Amino acid sequence: MAFGALIVGDEILSGRRADKHLTKLIELLAARGLKLAWARYEGDDPQRLAAALRDSFASGDTVFSFGGIGATPDDHTRQAAATALGVELALHAEAEAEIRARFGDETTPERLQMGVFPLGSTIIPNPYNRVPGFAIHGHWFVPGFPQMAWPMVEWVLDTHYAHLHHAEDYVEQSLTVWDTYEGQLIDLMRSLTAEFPAATLFSLPTLPGEGQRRSLELGMKGAQAVVEAAMARIRAELDRRGHPWEAR
DSSP states (O other): OOEEEEEEOHHHHHTSSOOOHHHHHHHHHHTTTOOEEEEEEEOSOHHHHHHHHHHHHHHTOEEEEESOOSSSTTOOHHHHHHHHHTOOEEEOHHHHHHHHHHHGGGOOHHHHGGGEEETTOEEEOOTTTSOOEEEETTEEEEOSOHHHHHHHHHHHHHHHSGGGTTOSOOEEEEEEEESOOGGGGHHHHHHHHHHOTTSEEEEEEOOOOTTOOOEEEEEEEESHHHHHHHHHHHHHHHHHHTOOEEEO
C-alpha cells in the first residue's frame, strides 16, 4: 500500500505560511514502519484541486489531505472531493452531532457547514475541538492546523492501518563520510548498486559553510539483511580507501 500526501492552501504557495505537515507525516509513518510514496502541493483553486483529487482517487493510494476543509469562502477541499468523485455534498449526521455537542446553543448554520461532506464519507474524530474531518475512498481529509491534524492522522494510522505497522521488511541505514567528494566514491556506489540490486543506494552531500567540514551521507534502504550486508561493505571499503566516516 502506498501512502501519499496532499497539502492544500494558497498560503503555502505564497510563502505566508511554511508547511510543517510533510515532515510530520513522514515522522508519523516512520514510527510505524511505514513510508511516504509521494507528496503534492495545491493552492485553493477549485478546478486544479478537483483535478488533483481525481488523480489521487484513481491511484488507489491511501492519501492524507491537509487543509481547506473549513467553512470560509476560500476553503474548497470538501467541494473539490465531491466534484472529483461525482457525488453531492450533504450534512453528515455524525459530524452534526459532534458540532452540536461542541457548540451547544451557539451552533450556527456556518458551523454546521463544517460537517458538510461528500456523500459516502465517514468522519475522523478531532480531539482538539470535536469538529471532525472526513474520509472517503482511502483519502483522509484533516484541517490545516497542526494541533488538530496530527492527532487525527495518528488516530487514522493506529485505528485503520495498525495491521501494516512494521509489517514490511524495510530499513534505512547510513553513515557520514568526512572530507570526501561524491566523485571520489562514484565507483563504489556503482559497485554497490550492482552487488545489492534488491536495495537502493542514496548519497546526500552537504555544502559546508566557512569553518565547517565537508561531509556526505551515504546509505542503503531495503530489506534489513541486505542493507546490513551492504553497509558492512561500505564501511570496509571506506576504511580500505582511508576515508574517515562516522556512524549515524
